[in-house]
Amino acid sequence: MIIADRKPLAELLDMIQDCDRILIIGCKGCVTVCNVGGAKEAGILASALKIARKKEGRPLEVDERTLERQCDPEYIEQVKNEVGDYDAVISMACGVGPQFLSRAYPEQRFFPAVNTTSFGGAVQHGVWEERCAGCGQCVIHYFGGMCPIARCSKSLLNGPCGGSAGGKCEISKDVDCIWDMIVRKKTEQGRLEDLLDVKPPKSWDTARDGGPRRSVREELVQ
């Protein structure tokens, strides 16, 4: 799923400082699963903004709404009758949500409530980690089911570099060295020879470097 972190309250207050009435739109997709932008978090943010503004002596009126998803015009349309009633709208979705909303309602201003970080999953309750960099040409099967592009700080295809120590990456003791894990797994499997050939340079033309990506399923296009 897409992982995101909530922006600091001060940043959000700054975005809406000229507003008296706002709408917060949550999303029931990925951001609900990573506990950052669902109905519950929309409620918490609404309370926090109201309390902060009350302290400033400028009360803020806040309504909440949570959509099935914000990456589909079908659901975006569900707020068409109310979106114009506010000074601004805060979207709790990943970076996709406020863009779909902005496109559908050009007169309104939409502010992002979260910083979208990565594609990944939960490794323990309350902790999410990056697993995929969306490079457009999956190669994890060469590396014991682990992605060095997303998970090595240098995206090395022929690691590990000289900074690997104690199973950790040179950039931080909080970051696992994925190449250490790849080598150990291949060694345990008796498949170390898989890592002995030089992997050639990767083509990044399917990644963001090749320009914005578009996926088309011909059978579904009308």
Next chain:
Amino acid sequence: MSNLKSGSNLEKVLKAGHFAFTGECGPPKGANVEHLKEKVAHLKGVVDAVNVTDNQTAVVRMSSWAAGTIMLQEGVEPNFQMVCRDRNRLAMMSDILGVSAMGIRNMLCLSGDHQRFGNHPQSKNVYDIDSMQLIALVKKMRDEGLFLNDEEIDVPPRLFIGAAANPFAEPHEFRPHRLAKKVEAGADFIQTQCIYNMERFRGFMKRVVDMGIHEKCSILAGVTPMKSVGMAKYMGKMVPGMDVPDELIQRLQGAGKGKVAEEGIRFALEQIQEFQEMEGVAGVHLMAIEWEHRVPEIAERAGMLPRPRV
């Protein structure tokens, strides 16, 4: 001499069977040419080639190719370093052609320290290709006369290809294999990370020799004399992939006030002595960090002078 790959002094010294001795010089944090010339002057005639670092530890400095050409003018052979952090494949290939055109004949291919360590941690990193692929790229350009996309090069570069190896990084068991990969990719010579744990290095070299890797490339052992106890502790704790045994720290501490640097040099001299006799080691790479003026003395005491003329 037509069977030489690059015609560099370092290549000739190694080919003639001499024990190589290389040095290192970090370009200035600025356009201070005089300072660079002053540092380089200490190394002239004392080493076979001088590594010119490429924004080492991700701190911005004068570009390694520019500093390398200044070295050439000063009569010192550069070993041009290039890291994968700051350039994509287009910039790499154009700089490879550029340095060759300027007369630089050695090149060391490195991944590069992550920018998190440096003075611009906000920067975007590149890592379009990795150090292994960079080695193969230089070899392809030199030996096949082709760019990465197989287009022909109008006069290929002539470079003696170097790579780094860190016997102390983990997983230890994989390190000889990774070295073998670099040689397979096209490395002509290897310079290792600074060695302090001699026991581990002996074990590493034994495996390298058993695998026959030393017959396919020239391995230069990395030596950095410790200037102080603080430096030894810092390198052991703060520099990733560096192995500084407690015994060495104790030895330096035991040297007494004002004598630590001399003890550090003595340890380095003992190392160089042992490397000269160690199977598979073809030379020493002396990285005297901001201590260039002490290199002539170290070279003299290590019996490395005069350098062979080839």
